[in-house]
Amino acid sequence: MASMVPPANPAPSQTPAPAPAPTPTTNYLNNGYGLRSWLLTTDHKRIAVLYLISVTTFFFLGGFFAMLIRLELLTPQGDLMQADTYNKVFTMHGMIMVFFFLIPVVPAVLGNFLVPLMVGAKDLAFPRINLLSWYLYIIGGIMMMHVMLTGGVDTGWTFYSPFSTEYTNTKIVEAGLAVFIAGFSSILTGLNFIVTIHRLRAPGLTWSRLPLFIWANYATSIIMVLGTPVIAITIVLVAVERLFHLGIFDPRLGGDPLLFQHLFWFYSHPAVYIMILPSMGVVSELIACFSRKRIFGYKFVALSSIAIAVLGFLVWAHHMFVAGISLYAALMFSFLTFFIGVPSAVKVFNWTATLYKGSISYATPMLYAFGFIGLFTIGGLTGLFLATLGVDVHVHDTYFIVAHFHYVMVGGVLMGYLGGMHFWWPKISGRMYPEGWAKLSALFIFAGFNLTFFPQFILGYLGMPRRYWQYPPEFQVLNVLSTAGASILAVGYLLPMIYFLWSLRYGPIADANPWNAAGLEWKTSSPPPTFNFDETPVVTWEAYNYDEIPHKDLEAPVAR
């Protein structure tokens, strides 16, 4: 179905058409046609495109559930669906968005495409394992869709015990297996990135010369490799508990449901850094390119990624402040959660410092980067509200939480992802996207996003709990605003989908470096040849050497 689109379209010039562009005639896209050449490819760039198609499919599927939620919440009564259905809808929204969109999106699409290019390698270290990881993702995704079509799950994406292990009659084990398999995909991607970054860097490309996107993906990969196995064993224990009632999480038999929460959040909190870190890497690239400056405090930005990865493993119990953990544990986790704000703030301050006296251009990718900084700052600061024990008790399990993590996950991750997609689209497809439409959609997304989620902060503060399909009538105005915002947001997300596809055929042909950007990925043709570089590059310069690169008008980057 959808997987037919890119193979068929982006063949820039099949016949001896004029095309006197400096691009070589063979690139990774026209080097072999047909489904087989895509489904059995080991080329990291083609696998990135496979991921792009599948991740986008899951995004719209998850978005469909989001729209159902917003429609139900348009009115105080439960009139669109029944309570049980609503439970299943928000669970599917969460599971699909978290495990099949947010976690893989930036590493598997942009990371897969860019990591070998940025380090000057011909491919990832283990190309076949890379393909295997896409297949695992697809198998997990198909299983999840099967679960969805045959009854779904009603526990919320967190599948807390003992509800998931003892009481619910929905398909926990099957959904768990889907997540388990998708988790292996994530582990293998992380493993591949770490080995590639360690072993396959081009001559001269030292660690201190690496692009910050690579540092961010390296930190992400560490979390993927260390964290994902823990959710895997948690799922195994839940499945075993559910099938054989061993009592591991059952208080009647001496088990402890809190143990489940510890194991679950030990992965699932670091998982939010799996989602946000790669987007932060994207934003570093965008800010540097569109303010024509070396990133301020390169080393601090690089190391803050690692710091976030490490500290991210030490804050998980802040999800459990009201679950009955000891006061001393809560104090420690509260402190550590405040502490992880430091490396995140280092990034935000350094990005803004980079802007200072830069030659800023407001091309679409930069608009997304600005959007990221603003929305992530709100998301991050409200995270500090939640790290405060007293405030957390008040707003726990309310829409305040929902708004907070959507500001980070959607306002952060998606802004970074879309900014990166626009920035590297000429490299991926060889075509430019239409700048006007792109700016319009960036505006729609920013406005729609804020209208959707800002009212939810207020709703949560006023006490509207999450995961209910009905609410008292006094909350209606804010809910209507939120649903209206979601509609604008939906238009904003559909637009890029349409004009990216349009540009595959009608977009102006991009040259090798339409943004005059630094970075090895721009030193090869667009789209790159199958083995990335005609000869292995030798790096003798620091990252983001924009002072050595000529200026040009970046808001009209149509190729010569």
Added chain:
Amino acid sequence: MHDNEAATVKHEAHNPALLHHFSDTQQQKNAASLGMWLFLVTEIMFFGGMFCAYLIYRLKYFNAFAAGSQQLSITLGAANTAVLIISSVTVVLAVKAAEAGKRKLLVSYLVVTVLLGMTFLTIKGFEYREKFERHHVPGPTFQFTEPFNDNGTIIPLQPDEVPHAQLFFALYFVMTGMHALHMVIGCGLFSVLIVLAWRGHYSPGYYTPIENAGLYWHLVDIIWIYLFPLLYLISRHS
């Protein structure tokens, strides 16, 4: 010596095992072994979840855990420990044989390793059977009346502690079961390598798969080295 090195470098250019995206076999080998070590880290995290659960419940329900532990067979457990340690030795010898290019020796050491792995699984199977016969398998038929022998002092378990003994056996089955699954995967892996080694796929210049499978096998052994005292040897001094 120098001539020899030049010869190997020349040979590498035609080495069919060298994949296109690596510049030389050394880089390829380094990448593969770093990848394997990272995979082993994921395995440690995977088992770590279970060890964590074990630690918490053992501290909470010590008497029940000790009573349960005392019903496991030290003889069979120790025998299995010995079997696994010997199998680790044979794996090391197999890697050495591969390094020296001794094909038949390599195949025989791998076969011995697989046989030892199967011996382990067989002994484990007998232990499981005994647990079934004595109703020590968690579930509706679980029964447990044995006391905790604390260095000669007999401490009978209270009725409300019986579920805690069941918890011990639940962890026993999950942990040894996961370990056994890894053994099965290891035996399968080595079976494939035996065929490939027999066909002469490996040479002193290329035997990374043998080495990496060996690393995996050692890790599975080490996990057992931890499982044995934690599960079989709680309060066994007398």
